[in-house]
Amino acid sequence: MNTAVMAPQAREAALAAMSTGEELDVLVVGGGVVGAGCALDAATRGLSVGLLEARDFASGTSSRSSKLIHGGLRYLEMLDFGLVREALRERGLLVQRLAPHLVRPIPFLYPLRHRAWERLYAGAGVLLYDTLGISGGFGAGLPRHRHLSRGAALRAFPAMRPDSLVGAIRYYDAQVDDARHTLFLARTAAAHGAHVASRTEVIGFLREGRRVVGVRARDAESGAELEIRARTVINATGVWTDDIQALLAQRGQFHITASKGVHLVVARDRIPATTGMILRTATSVLFVIPWERHWIIGTTDTPWDLDKEDPAASGRDVDYLLEEVNKALVTPLTRADVQGVYAGLRPLLSADAELTSKLSREHAVDTPAPGLVIIAGGKYTTYRVMARDAVDAAARDLTTRVPASCTAQVPLLGASGYPAAWNRRGVLARRTGLHVSRIEHLLHRYGTLVDEVLALIEADPSLGAPLDGATDYLRAEVVYAVTHEGARHLDDVLTRRTRISFETPDRGVRAAHAVGPLIAGPLGWTAQDTAHEIARYESRIAAERAAQEQPDDHTADATQRGASKAASLVGAVA
Incomplete structure (x- = not known):
């Protein structure tokens, strides 16, 4: 093929x-x-x-979303039944046929704060959500919702404050690595x-x-x-x-009206739970989403008319998300817990509305x-x-x-034969000498194209080692990003082919020094080119960190763009 x-x-x-x-x-x-x-x-x-x-x-x-494939539960309240049904049909198609290697079901808790009426109201909404999914013809790929008592909800999400709920509803949506x-x-x-x-x-x-x-x-x-x-x-x-x-x-x-959505990434052990969570805020909803060894917390929904290429997350954005999620957590998160931050822009059709969330x-x-x-x-x-x-x-x-x-x-590349490949992951682990968890990681990222990655390791066994600075990834994945997936710069590899830029505490700075030499050969870089790319990446991360200390969008944008301009000069000298 x-x-x-x-x-x-x-x-x-x-x-x-x-x-x-x-x-x-x-x-x-x-x-x-x-x-x-x-x-x-x-x-x-x-x-x-x-x-x-x-x-x-x-x-x-498309690389800065909430990483969800979902019908949009909140759109039911806006009576957008057609939009929700259409989205749920697409969710089912992706999970079952088009991209089962990339799109997977995940559970969410919807906490209930009032006793009788809210369970009836929210339960009816989630029941309709499930029904619309089934009526789209592809609802069988996800479990149906369940009502949980307060005790059962706390067992599923021990990090939640007991006084913040009287019960919950568990429902399912799906997750994707959007990039x-x-x-x-x-x-x-x-x-x-x-x-x-x-x-x-x-x-x-x-x-x-x-x-x-x-x-x-x-x-x-x-x-x-x-x-x-x-x-x-x-x-x-x-x-x-x-x-x-x-x-x-x-x-x-x-x-188009641009709306900025900011997400925080924290280590998985900071929030003890076995399921995701959706919370209501004054203006929108907030998701706490499982992501490998991390949680993604988001999102904001505010108008944006500044730099579109790299929208800046401000200190206000970070504090807002922490404040909202901490309303539900036993042990509050602090800025020190924030491992990564990313901001993206939603392209919304312009309309007469004060809030882009509407x-x-x-x-x-x-x-x-x-x-x-x-x-x-x-x-x-x-x-x-x-x-x-x-x-x-x-x-x-x-x-x-x-x-x-x-x-x-038309299934995407890597999808055909995926269930069989997943069932044979133990056999593949024994054949390659890699741990079965490594094979699962590769199957989730490449599907049946995993053989192309493994062929690189067979040709050069050193590529089967974990990547320095980001040990969840193999060295082969970095090379594959360039030789098979069109990556042309260090940022392409660290930010989109992998998610090292927000999954590691240093946001990929250490890994950059390992990745640069690995991809220099396939890209034809000189030693100076490699140093240039590493310097640019380090400066970009410094710019983002500096912006996240600023009090508002305008100062964050100015700080990030100013630091990015300095980064270009640094790269030119390197």
Whole structure:
């Protein structure tokens, strides 16, 4: 099977094919989950496809979410039944068919603070949630909800203050490593014939009269400019939708409001519990989410109109999340417990609302000019539906007949045969000499593509050792990120191919010194290049830490951008 190995040379080949080959049927701009989904949808309909991402795949919103695939329980209160049912169907598809190696069920507790009426009210909502999931046709992959007494709830979540609940409801949603899932989408699109290139920024549109016939782009690695012609261009750039649209000097029918979501990462032993938890706040909800040997606590939901590339988490954000979660914990968390912090921006359709938490997560498709389609809004879970609708709109602009979307039937790379591979994990452990827990870790990250990682270890046994500074990962995974998964910089490896940047107490600084030399060879780096990358990464982490000490968004943004600018100078000197 073609697994679309995204080696360093593959990017150059893709750019050459897009710029010197025949006109594409569809060119997708934006390598987040929706853009990668569009590329896969179009490629599996038999269209010729290109995908461009200005930075790294999933480097924006699609690597900074709550890592949940869910229906949106809170949207039931907004009476968005259609949105919830659609999202729950997509959840079931991902768990059972499309990406069982990447998307897994996890339990949550919903604490009850009032006796009779709240159990009836909340219970009816969760029952409806389960029912909508089943009615979507793919609800069997997750257990049904259960009502728990106060004692049973405290046994499941001993860290919770006994006086903060009278009982609870346990229900299930699903979890995903969003960056890896997005990468698998792009790689699966490439396996179906799409030309895929990161670090390529669109700087203008090509036009013939009113019609858009392609784009002008700049290779961020070499600085070279190129023209890519396409019969239809899809703008799937999320919070950058309006920026790309501005290159056309023509507004669409909607624009995007960015909402900042901040998450904290703390060590698993700081919160004794066997299940996640969802808490109500004054403005939204707060999740405490199991994540390997950690907890993810989030999120905030505040308007953001500053730097979109790297939104800053402020001290206010950190304190808010700690204050809210501590209302439910026996032993309060402090800033010293915060191991990692990340901030992302939700691309919400603009509406007349004072709070971005009230804006709809439904998506919209627009065709502001012949040959151009815009897809915006939505939520991570429904990326496949958004992609289908965008390609449907593009197909209407093509003169040839285009088949209907088939991505509901197309498993991502690594998914086919996954249940059998999981059942044989003990056999695989004995064959490779790795502990079974290591094999489970690899299967959760690569699915049946695990054989490609193990082949690297077979060729060089030293790659089977744990990575210095981040021992949950093997050295082979770092090399694989470059030779097979399109990583081109140190940050790509530490922040998105792995999650070392927020899973280690030093946020990956020590690991950076181990990773740099490992990936230097495949990327053709000199010793100076390697030192440059390490210095840039260290400065980026220092900038984020400094921002998180600031009292508000504006000072945090200014601090982070100022430190990032200094980091560039440091890197240039290194």
